[in-house]
Amino acid sequence: MLNTPVLKLTAELISKKSITPDDQGCQTILANLLEQAGFTVTPFIFEDTHNLWATHVGTPSQPEPVLCLAGHTDVVPPGELSQWEYDPFEPTIKNGFLYGRGAADMKASLAVQVISAIEFVKQHPKHIGTLAFLITSDEEGHAKNGTQKVLTYLFEKNPNFKIHYALIGEPSSVSQLGDTIKIGRRGSLTGLLTVQGIQGHVAYPQRALNPFHLISRALTEFISYSFDQGNQDFPPTSLQFTDINFGLGADNVIPGKFSAGFNLRFSPMQTADNIQAIFTQILAQNNLLTPEHYTLTWRLSGLPFHTPPQSKLILAVQAAIQHITGIMPILSTSGGTSDGRFFALYGTEVVELGPLNDTIHKINERVNIAELSQLQKIYTHIFNQVL
Ligand SMILES: [Zn+2]
Numbered sequence: 511m512l513n514t515p516v517l518k519l520t521a522e523l524i525s526k527k528s529i530t531p532d533d534q535g536c537q538t539i540l541a542n543l544l545e546q547a548g549f550t551v552t553p554f555i556f557e558d559t560h561n562l563w564a565t566h567v568g569t570p571s572q573p574e575p576v577l578c579l580a581g582h583t584d585v586v587p588p589g590e591l592s593q594w595e596y597d598p599f600e601p602t603i604k605n606g607f608l609y610g611r612g613a614a615d616m617k618a619s620l621a622v623q624v625i626s627a628i629e630f631v632k633q634h635p636k637h638i639g640t641l642a643f644l645i646t647s648d649e650e651g652h653a654k655n656g657t658q659k660v661l662t663y664l665f666e667k668n669p670n671f672k673i674h675y676a677l678i679g680e681p682s683s684v685s686q687l688g689d690t691i692k693i694g695r696r697g698s699l700t701g702l703l704t705v706q707g708i709q710g711h712v713a714y715p716q717r718a719l720n721p722f723h724l725i726s727r728a729l730t731e732f733i734s735y736s737f738d739q740g741n742q743d744f745p746p747t748s749l750q751f752t753d754i755n756f757g758l759g760a761d762n763v764i765p766g767k768f769s770a771g772f773n774l775r776f777s778p779m780q781t782a783d784n785i786q787a788i789f790t791q792i793l794a795q796n797n798l799l800t801p802e803h804y805t806l807t808w809r810l811s812g813l814p815f816h817t818p819p820q821s822k823l824i825l826a827v828q829a830a831i832q833h834i835t836g837i838m839p840i841l842s843t844s845g846g847t848s849d850g851r852f853f854a855l856y857g858t859e860v861v862e863l864g865p866l867n868d869t870i871h872k873i874n875e876r877v878n879i880a881e882l883s884q885l886q887k888i889y890t891h892i893f894n895q896v897l
Pocket residue numbers: 582615616649680681
């Protein structure tokens with residue numbers, strides 16, 4: 511049943527229990543295949559994370575543009591094993607689907623990228639530009655020792671280095687292969703607000719200070735605040751409270767402290783600094799003026815990025831999808847953060863195109879086998895246009 515190189519490689523990768531950030535030898539398999547095909551392969555190991563950088567230059571006098579195929583070998587934990595129809599680390603084919611943890615996110619598209627690239631350089635050994643790979647094992651985890659660190663190293667080593675295009679194999683499709691590509695992401699900003707009051711007996715409120723009463727009006731204002739209207743490519747900035755801590759489990763005690771955690775997803779129209787200033791202003795308007803009343807700490811986990819719709823990579827991806835599937839993809843910026851944010855910092859055009867994302871991170875994750883040969887054709891069509 512594993513009758514194509516893509517299927518064989520996908521199954522081999524799924525059988526490795528590479529729960530983030532443990533690569534479990536996946537990258538050795540890919541490195542060997544790429545090396546045999548003439549790629550120059552450089553592994554980067556940072557603490558617990560394995561990374562792979564590989565390049566193929568067809569014509570030494572023409573190393574540009576650089577098209578980097580990017581992805582990850584790590585997967586999220588399988589969850590409750592008894593709920594899986596098949597062992598999540600024993601790739602199983604049933605009714606045209608390949609089941610296993612990481613099938614859709616993103617071992618199949620990684621296999622398609624590698625096999626397509628190998629076949630492309632075999633057919634076009636003197637292609638222009640550089641076909642590169644950046645593969646990591648910590649995309650699903652803290653993302654500290656992966657793509658970000660490799661890129662920092664490459665750009666520090668050679669200030670003239672450039673990656674013009676990054677094609678990431680993350681599962682972007684919604685109900686049909688190629689119906690959606692990701693061309694950007696919102697930024698992610700997390701806040702933790704703590705309000706200090708004075709603990710006391712509910713019967714003697716004059717001797718206490720209820721921190722929830724201090725903050726409640728400001729909380730309502732945060733929730734109803736309109737940060738921006740978004741634009742044609744991005745939805746409006748949104749705020750969600752995620753964690754509230756208040757109460758001591760007794761109905762006769764006014765608690766002395768209130769804390770709330772929240773997260774904002776914001777577009778490039780907005781900045782983290784501006785959002786933080788808005789919070790400080792609302793607190794001040796509610797008589798919460800100084801750190802003696804409250805503390806507010808922030809963590810910026812991702813800046814927003816956006817590849818303009820008319821850029822060369824997007825046009826090439828759109829043309830390839832239309833040529834192979836007959837559909838025109840939607841350009842989307844929705845979803846959680848991805849490693850694309852790290853490329854975007856260096857002026858790289860970033861597009862994510864991969865299989866359906868309906869089962870990612872779920873029990874019984876699977877990928878449609880017929881889509882993989884289509885995806886291979888789409889990737890190959892893109893290489894032909896760019897290189
Ligand atoms: Zn992924």
